[in-house]
Amino acid sequence: MEQLEEKIAKEAEVISDDILQVDTFLHRQIDPSLMDAMGKALAKRFADHGITKVVTVATGGIAPAVFTAMYLNVRCLIVDKSDVMPLDDRCSITVTSKTQQKDFVLSIENGYLNEEDRVLIVDDFLANGNTVAGVAELCHMAKASVEGIGICIEKCFQDGGKKLREAGYDVQSLALIRTMSETAISFRMQKEAFTDVF
Amino acid sequence: MEQLEEKIAKEAEVISDDILQVDTFLHRQIDPSLMDAMGKALAKRFADHGITKVVTVATGGIAPAVFTAMYLNVRCLIVDKSDVMPLDDRCSITVTSKTQQKDFVLSIENGYLNEEDRVLIVDDFLANGNTVAGVAELCHMAKASVEGIGICIEKCFQDGGKKLREAGYDVQSLALIRTMSETAISFRMQKEAFTDVF
Numbered sequence: 001m002e003q004l005e006e007k008i009a010k011e012a013e014v015i016s017d018d019i020l021q022v023d024t025f026l027h028r029q030i031d032p033s034l035m036d037a038m039g040k041a042l043a044k045r046f047a048d049h050g051i052t053k054v055v056t057v058a059t060g061g062i063a064p065a066v067f068t069a070m071y072l073n074v075r076c077l078i079v080d081k082s083d084v085m086p087l088d089d090r091c092s093i094t095v096t097s098k099t100q101q102k103d104f105v106l107s108i109e110n111g112y113l114n115e116e117d118r119v120l121i122v123d124d125f126l127a128n129g130n131t132v133a134g135v136a137e138l139c140h141m142a143k144a145s146v147e148g149i150g151i152c153i154e155k156c157f158q159d160g161g162k163k164l165r166e167a168g169y170d171v172q173s174l175a176l177i178r179t180m181s182e183t184a185i186s187f188r189m190q191k192e193a194f195t196d197v198f
Numbered sequence: 199m200e201q202l203e204e205k206i207a208k209e210a211e212v213i214s215d216d217i218l219q220v221d222t223f224l225h226r227q228i229d230p231s232l233m234d235a236m237g238k239a240l241a242k243r244f245a246d247h248g249i250t251k252v253v254t255v256a257t258g259g260i261a262p263a264v265f266t267a268m269y270l271n272v273r274c275l276i277v278d279k280s281d282v283m284p285l286d287d288r289c290s291i292t293v294t295s296k297t298q299q300k301d302f303v304l305s306i307e308n309g310y311l312n313e314e315d316r317v318l319i320v321d322d323f324l325a326n327g328n329t330v331a332g333v334a335e336l337c338h339m340a341k342a343s344v345e346g347i348g349i350c351i352e353k354c355f356q357d358g359g360k361k362l363r364e365a366g367y368d369v370q371s372l373a374l375i376r377t378m379s380e381t382a383i384s385f386r387m388q389k390e391a392f393t394d395v396f
Contacts, residue, residue, distance in 0.1 A: 036268060078228065112227055
C-alpha cells in the first residue's frame, strides 16, 4: 500500500535491528486518515471471506482494526494483553514476545466468539508472529475459525509471516519491509510477496 | 445522542453504584459504526474551536477519539497510562482514579504538543473527572491550550463534569446518565445539561 510505505519512509525511525518506531502516525500519535485508508484496504482484501468479526490486540492494533471492521460491517473484539493470568475462567494463553523480550497473557472474555464466527485477525506489526499465533489459538479455543490475518507492517526479515503462511493462514500485509537500517528501509513488492516468495 | 443512549439502554450493564459496563460496544468489543457516529457528533460540536489535535487516554478512549480526529482532520495523540513513573524526562502526572480505586501515571512524549496546539480531549467516560483533569494538566504543562472536552458517557451523579465546567472547560457529553441501578438507567436531556444545571 503506497500511502503506508510513503509514511514509513518519511516518518518511521529504525531504533535497532528489529525495532521500527512508528510513533508519529500509528502508536503514540495516530493519523486517522491513514487508519481509514488501511482499514478500507484490508477490508477489500478479505471482502469475500465471510468475516463475522475482526479480532485485535490492545493497543497498537485497535485503530486499524476498528476501521477494517467498519468497512466489513462487523464488530471488533479486543484481546486483553496482561502480565498476569486472569482470575476468572476466560480463554487465555501465554505467549512470548521476542520483540519486547517478555512473556504476556492474551485472553478473551467468554461469549464473544463462538463456532459460527469467521475471524479476521488484524494487528499493527508482524515480526516473529507469536502474538498473532496466540490470538489465532485463542480463536480456535473459542471454536471460531480464522479466515484471515491482516497486518499493517510486516517485517519480512523475521519469520512470523513465513510460519503463519506455512501453517495455512491467509496473511495479507499492507507494507512489507524487506530490510531496514538507520539510513534506509526497503520494501518488498506486494505481488512478489504473495506469489513467488511464500 | 439518541443512538448512544439506545445502545446503553439495550446493552450496558450496571455492575455497581458507579460502574457501568459497556463491554459489548465500547470496550472489549467495539461497534465501529457507533464509533463513527460518535466521532462525527463530537467533531460537529467542536467544529468552530480551531482544534489542532485530539488527545485521549489508552485504551477506552482510542476508538471514539480517532474518529473525532478524522472528522476534525487532525491527528490523535495517545496519553500513556501506567502504574509507574516513566524513566525518561517526558511530561508526567500522577492521578487517582476513584472508579478503579488506584493511582496511575499519565505521560506524554515530549515534542508532540506545543504552545500552538489547541486541544480537544476525548474520553469514553467522565465520572469523578480526575483522569480528564490530569490530561488537561499535561496539555498545559506542554503549553498547549485545552479548547474542549468531548465525552461519550458522562455519569452526572458523580461530580467530574461539574468540577470541569466550573473550572471553565467546555465539556460536551454525548450521553448523560442521571441515575442508574440494576433495573433502570435514566438520561439527562442534552439541553437541560448545558443550560439549566451547570
